[in-house]
Amino acid sequence: MLIPVTDTAGAPFWEYADRGELRVQACGDCGVLRFPPRPCCPHCQSFASEWRPVSGRGRVWSFVVPHPPLLPDYAEQAPYNVVVVELAEDPGIRLVGNLVSGPGARLDSVDPARIRIGARVQAVFSGGLPQWVLA
Amino acid sequence: MAGPGFKDATAVVGIGQTAFAKHLPEDERTLACRAVLAALDDAGIAPGEVDAVASYTMEETDEVELAKAVGFGDLTFFSKVGYGGGGSCATVAHLAAAIAAGQATVGVAWRSRKRGSGPRPWTNTAVQLPTPAQWTRPFGLLRPADEIAMLTRRYMHEYGVTRDHLFNVALACRNRANQNPAAVMYERPLTREMYMTSRWISEPLCLYDNCLETDGALACVIVGRERARDCARQPVYVHAAAQGLPAQHHGMVNYWNDDPLTGPAWTAARHLWKHADITPDDVDVAQIYDAFTALIPLSLEGYGFCARGEGGAFTEQGALETGGRLPVNTGGGGLSEAYVHGFNLINEGVKQLRGTSTAQVPGAATCLVTAGEGVPTSALLLRS
Numbered sequence: 001m002l003i004p005v006t007d008t009a010g011a012p013f014w015e016y017a018d019r020g021e022l023r024v025q026a027c028g029d030c031g032v033l034r035f036p037p038r039p040c041c042p043h044c045q046s047f048a049s050e051w052r053p054v055s056g057r058g059r060v061w062s063f064v065v066p067h068p069p070l071l072p073d074y075a076e077q078a079p080y081n082v083v084v085v086e087l088a089e090d091p092g093i094r095l096v097g098n099l100v101s102g103p104g105a106r107l108d109s110v111d112p113a114r115i116r117i118g119a120r121v122q123a124v125f126s127g128g129l130p131q132w133v134l135a
Numbered sequence: 136m137a138g139p140g141f142k143d144a145t146a147v148v149g150i151g152q153t154a155f156a157k158h159l160p161e162d163e164r165t166l167a168c169r170a171v172l173a174a175l176d177d178a179g180i181a182p183g184e185v186d187a188v189a190s191y192t193m194e195e196t197d198e199v200e201l202a203k204a205v206g207f208g209d210l211t212f213f214s215k216v217g218y219g220g221g222g223s224c225a226t227v228a229h230l231a232a233a234i235a236a237g238q239a240t241v242g243v244a245w246r247s248r249k250r251g252s253g254p255r256p257w258t259n260t261a262v263q264l265p266t267p268a269q270w271t272r273p274f275g276l277l278r279p280a281d282e283i284a285m286l287t288r289r290y291m292h293e294y295g296v297t298r299d300h301l302f303n304v305a306l307a308c309r310n311r312a313n314q315n316p317a318a319v320m321y322e323r324p325l326t327r328e329m330y331m332t333s334r335w336i337s338e339p340l341c342l343y344d345n346c347l348e349t350d351g352a353l354a355c356v357i358v359g360r361e362r363a364r365d366c367a368r369q370p371v372y373v374h375a376a377a378q379g380l381p382a383q384h385h386g387m388v389n390y391w392n393d394d395p396l397t398g399p400a401w402t403a404a405r406h407l408w409k410h411a412d413i414t415p416d417d418v419d420v421a422q423i424y425d426a427f428t429a430l431i432p433l434s435l436e437g438y439g440f441c442a443r444g445e446g447g448a449f450t451e452q453g454a455l456e457t458g459g460r461l462p463v464n465t466g467g468g469g470l471s472e473a474y475v476h477g478f479n480l481i482n483e484g485v486k487q488l489r490g491t492s493t494a495q496v497p498g499a500a501t502c503l504v505t506a507g508e509g510v511p512t513s514a515l516l517l518r519s
C-alpha cells in the first residue's frame with residue numbers, strides 16, 4: 001500500500017493522524033481553514049498558521065469504485081470505494097479516504113451499493129491514516 | 136493571450152501526423168521527426184526556415200534532439216507547456232503570440248507519444264509529487280480515471296447527467312472514427328449495449344468513457360498572416376487563444392474549492408470570447424478534449440454552448456453528431472481516433488476549416504479546439 005509522501009506544509013496533518021487526531025490547517029491571522037495545507041493564506045497572505053482540531057464528522061460528497069488495472073496491493077482489494085468527505089465544520093474542506101466497516105478494515109469492507117452521496121460519516125484511524133465509517 | 140495584434144495575425148499552414156496504433160515499432164523521437172517533417176512538407180516550408188518550436192513538458196523529445204535531427208535553422212523561441220493534455224492548444228498559442236510579437240517567423244508545435252505500448256504514468260509511484268498525491272493516492276485514488284470519476288459522480292448527482300449522456304459522447308466520437316481510415320477505431324462500431332455492458336474502470340466510468348492508449352505523433356506549422364498567403368495550403372487563422380488556470384484550482388483532484396465543477400474551461404472561455412469577433416452560437420464545429428467522456432458536457436458548459444448543468448442534456452437528440460447542433464471530434468477524438476494528448480484535435484480542426492475532414496461539416500468556417508479540462512487548460516478559436 002502507498003504511504004503518504006509528505007511535504008513541509010502537509011507533515012503536521014500526518015503527525016496528528018498518527019496520534020488519532022484529525023486536524024486541519026487554519027490561518028493564524030484570519031482564521032480561515034484551508035486544505036490541502038500550504039505555506040500561506042490565500043485570503044490574507046499571512047504565513048502564520050495553526051492546526052485546528054475538527055470533529056471528524058462529515059458527509060460523503062462523492063465516491064468512486066475503482067476496478068483493475070490498479071497497483072497490486074489495491075487490485076487485490078478491488079473493487080473498493082474511495083470517498084470524498086466534506087467536513088461538518090466547513091463543507092469546503094473535503095478529505096479523500098475510504099469508507100470501511102471499522103478501523104483497519106479492508107478497502108472493500110463496505111458494499112459500494114450501500115454508499116450514497118450525502119451519507120453521514122465519522123473519521124476513525126488506523127495505521128496513521130484516517131478512514132471513515134458510516135455514522 | 137489574444138489582444139490587439141494577436142487576432143488572426145497568424146495561421147496554421149501545415150499539419151502532419153504518423154500512423155496511430157496500439158503499438159508502432161519506431162521510437163518517440165523518430166515519430167516526432169516524421170510528424171514534424173510531414174507538417175513542414177504540407178506547408179511547403181523547408182526545415183531550415185523554422186525558428187520557433189513549442190511542445191508539452193511531458194514531451195520526451197527535446198528541442199535540441201528534434202532540431203538537429205530534422206535540420207531546423209537557428210531557433211529564437213522555444214516553449215514547453217505543462218499539465219499534460221491541458222497544454223495542447225497552448226503550444227500553438229505560444230507560437231502564435233511569439234510570431235505576432237515578432238519573436239519568430241516560422242513555428243512548429245508537436246507531440247509524440249508511445250502511450251499505447253509504453254508505460255502508464257500512474258504506475259510509476261517513484262516520481263509522484265508529494266502534493267497533492269499524499270492526499271489521494273494512499274486511499275487508492277490512483278489514476279486519472281479515478282480522479283475524474285469522482286467529479287463525474289458529483290456532476291451526475293447535482294445535475295441529473297446520466298450514463299446515456301456519457302454514451303452519447305462516446306458514440307459521436309466512435310461514429311466519426313468509423314468514417315476516418317486513420318482512426319484506431321475505424322472498423323469498430325460502438326453500440327449502446329456494448330457501452331452499457333462493458334467493464335468498469337472506475338465507477339461511474341466504464342471502458343468506453345476512457346480514451347484510447349495510442350502510439351503516434353502529430354505536428355503543425357504556424358506562420359504570420361502575410362507569409363501564410365504564400366503557402367501551399369489554405370491558411371487556417373488563429374482567431375483567438377487562451378490558457379486557463381482558475382483561482383484555487385487543484386488539477387484533476389479539484390475537490391477543494393467552493394465549486395469543483397467550474398473547471399479551467401470556464402476561465403479559458405471568458406478570455407477567448409472576450410477577444411473573439413464571434414460567439415459560441417457562431418461555432419460550426421468543435422474539437423473538445425475527451426480523455427474521458429464527462430469532460431465534453433463539462434466543457435460544453437464552460438465554453439458557453441449551454442448553461443450550467445445542461446451539458447448532459449445538450450448531448451441528446453444527436454446534437455454532437457454530423458448535422459447536429461454542434462458536431463464534435465470529427466476525426467474520432469481521443470476516445471476513438473487516437474489519444475496523443477489532444478494534438479489530433481488541433482489538426483482535425485485545421486482539416487475542417489480546409490474542407491478536408493473525413494467527416495466534413497459543410498461550409499465549416501469556425502472551429503473551437505480545446506485542451507484538457509480538469510487540468511490547467513488552453514483553447515484555440517480557428518477560422519478560415
